[in-house]
Amino acid sequence: MSVPVKLRILAHGVGLPVPAYQSEEAAGVDLMAAVEDGEAVRLEPGARALVPTGVAIALPPGFEAQVRPRSGLAAKHGVTVLNTPGTIDADYRGEIKVILVNLGQEAFEVMRGARIAQLVVAPVSRAEIIPVDDLGATVRGGRGFGSTGTH
Ligand SMILES: O=c1ccn([C@H]2C[C@H](O)[C@@H](COP(=O)(O)OP(=O)(O)OP(=O)(O)O)O2)c(=O)[nH]1
Numbered sequence: 763m764s765v766p767v768k769l770r771i772l773a774h775g776v777g778l779p780v781p782a783y784q785s786e787e788a789a790g791v792d793l794m795a796a797v798e799d800g801e802a803v804r805l806e807p808g809a810r811a812l813v814p815t816g817v818a819i820a821l822p823p824g825f826e827a828q829v830r831p832r833s834g835l836a837a838k839h840g841v842t843v844l845n846t847p848g849t850i851d852a853d854y855r856g857e858i859k860v861i862l863v864n865l866g867q868e869a870f871e872v873m874r875g876a877r878i879a880q881l882v883v884a885p886v887s888r889a890e891i892i893p894v895d896d897l898g899a900t901v902r903g904g905r906g907f908g909s910t911g912t913h
């Protein structure tokens with residue numbers, strides 16, 4: 763097994779457990795809703811909300827964390843992450859927030875401590891930006907957006 767990337771997590775004193783992998787080979791660490799007791803966020807159908815998680819992280823340079831939906835919430839309630847995958851930059855030190863959207867047909871309550879999304883650490887390739895006058899020819903050229911058909 764490769765050496766794990768060090769993911770430093772700062773809990774903002776909200777009294778929730780530190781996010782953890784839920785199985786031995788889970789790819790994502792579940793993020794919890796750090797809303798106050800009795801102040802659940804109510805998501806009406808079609809509505810979105812920026813939900814606090816109570817945690818901030820520090821990743822080594824060369825990595826990002828992606829905020830991804832949980833399949834259970836999507837399948838059972840139509841609730842997903844609007845900007846999936848959300849990008850947490852290695853130099854971001856603010857609180858991680860999750861932009862949830864309710865695409866279901868019923869209102870959904872986001873309760874304190876509910877596991878609402880998952881964080882996946884991924885390597886980042888940074889490009890050297892090279893302005894040019896000519897990109898060079900390819901067989902595809904500018905064809906796209908279904909140009910090869912569907913079957
Ligand atoms: O789902 C998300 C996405 C982003 N962020 C935080 C971490 C990230 O490093 C920062 C900026 O995110 P992004 O670059 O996607 O947003 P932006 O609209 O481009 O904001 P900025 O101008 O601050 O980069 O916001 C979250 O907490 N949750």
Ligand SMILES: [Mg+2]
């Ligand atoms: Mg940005």
